[in-house]
Amino acid sequence: MRSAVFYWFMKYIVIGPVLKAVFRPWVVGREHVPASGAAILASNHLSFADSIFLPLMLDRRVSFLAKSEYFTGKGIKGWLTRLFFKGTGQLPIDRSGGKASEASLNTGLEVLGRGDLLGIYPEGTRSPDGVLYRGRTGIARMALEAKVPVVPVVMVDTDTMMPIGQKLPRIVRVGIVIGPPLDFSRYEGMENDRYILRSVTDEIMVALQRLGQQRYRDVYASTVKNQRPADRDGAPEADPRPEPAATGTR
Template sequence: MLDLATRLVLKPLARGIWRPSIEGVEHVPRKGGVILASNHLSFIDSVVIPLTAPRRVHFLAKAEYFTGTGLKGALSRGFFQGIGAVPVERGTYRSAQASLERALEILEDGKAFGIYPEGTRSLDGRLYRGKTGVAWLALTAGVPVVPVALEGPEEILPVGKRVPRLKKVTVRFGEPLHFDELHGQARSLKARRQVTDEVMAAIQRLSGQEVARTYNEVPKAA
């Protein structure tokens, strides 16, 4: 029911308001497990991709978005469920591992899963080094990875803002990357690093971003 509402209401509404430029939708497999690995520029990225992809895409989202009370809580829960978000607890190593295992379940169910290998939003527009969770998922589930490049979402919802603005956004879906020769080598750090670097290189070719040679760490609170 929620998937139907997304396709019939949310997608046409979002496309009518923001008129996104969407390229390469033919590269997204219409069925079977697949990872959509994207650069990360704004909180709204996890809304833009599900509303522009040609199939339902699941992202992990903070559990707090699903546990609110009253009308506001119900609207938040309904919206995130509608775009395919999956609630998870965050903040610890155990929760991070649980998140990967939940993502693996989604892929093994033959669904599409979205992930940001950088781990957190880029505040300076550069593309940071990818973390190897995307490779662990690809090599464990034996699924292809579709690189995705977003351009402009940080203008729609800049850091610190709550109300989206009417700005142009471009979404580019690249050709699927297959790692059949490395399937089953998810425990190998070398294999995970190789796959992750190939994924990030594909994202960079689509986005044209300047490459940062370091990981993008979450800023520490003052």
Template sequence: MWYWAFKYIFLGPILRVLGRPTIEGHENIPTDGPAILASNHLAVMDSFFLPLMVDRRIYFLAKSEYFTGTGLKGAFQRWFFTAVGQIPIDRSGAAAAEGALTAARRQLDSGKLMGMYPEGTRSPDGRLYKGKTGLARLAMDTGVPVIPVAMIDTHKFNPPGSVLPRPTKVTVRIGKPLDFSRFEGMEGNRYIERAVTDEIMYELMQLSGQQYVDVYAASLKNKAPAVESPAADAA
């Protein structure tokens, strides 16, 4: 109930006024059945604008820190992220990563839409970074389609470290579903998982127009200079 209340009554109308969001390619999202929405990740607001513009409910994996805060703020944060369909995950190791995939697989097995960020964290500078292979492993294990999603200019609406939004037109661009059935039976092969991941990232680069950087975003997050995406400006 709270998911739809935030979408249509409380938060959604505000985002529509401030972000003037539009969506392209909505027809590429199936009306029912499981699928993975593989999105670039520019800002916290990606997880708000994408559900706002997609008719079906979307579930996301969220870092466990959102659910472990203390005091009034921590309690509100825990309630809010639970209400809007965020699933807490521990990102601190290999076992934790497997737990995250298990949580996502459970949603897909029940026919849900999973929103996932293959970069693993927000881009520090507006560019597109190397994808992690967990999403590819999940897609190969479940056989569900992967739908690339490009979030455009959310980092201008919600710059890193900002508290208040900056009114900016936001675009959600949905690509055609990717089918990896040709790799059936090759689950667990790290070279195949890397090939699938790189194919997803290539589609995201084409959709978003971002410059691609072949390193993990987490390794540069605190070092990279702020650079605007020229293609995002053009959009």
């Protein structure tokens, strides 16, 4: 109860009114977000600001899985960051892989099990250059295990407002485009089939690419981030259409 009151206070009294007045965010397709019940909001990820504006512009509470470093900072800055992330409904996760990935999956399933909205960035990290990258299959596993729809969401111009590495935002109007929910009930009981998980994930990425018309590269964003700057333009591009689930080629 205390958490819900704090979230409401931050969204409608402290943060929300200021951000809406300054950045004048717009939304298309708000009606595609279910009025009740659990669902996953699958969004492209351009900026730190994505996790701020999407929950701000929806009537329902959205919980995002955020890297744990945002909750462990020291000093006044660390305290303010932690306060902000807790106040906007974000949940700390360890992104080191292995058992940490399983714990993150369980955290997301707990949110969905309560009938709430869970925000996920399928790319796994922010795009380093505004390109849409290959999705990680964790989102597919959550959708199939929880038996929930996936709503594609495209953030617009948040990278112009606050690029990676910039500390203060530019005054730019940002937008959100929300597409129709994707139903994966045809794959019920197949959440442990890696080919099915890849097929579902690719279908989500296709929906995001079509909705936002972003350029697409069929490599992971984390791989591109680890490349030397001079090598990034050489990353292979591909049509984002998913391969058949049972081809066995991946």
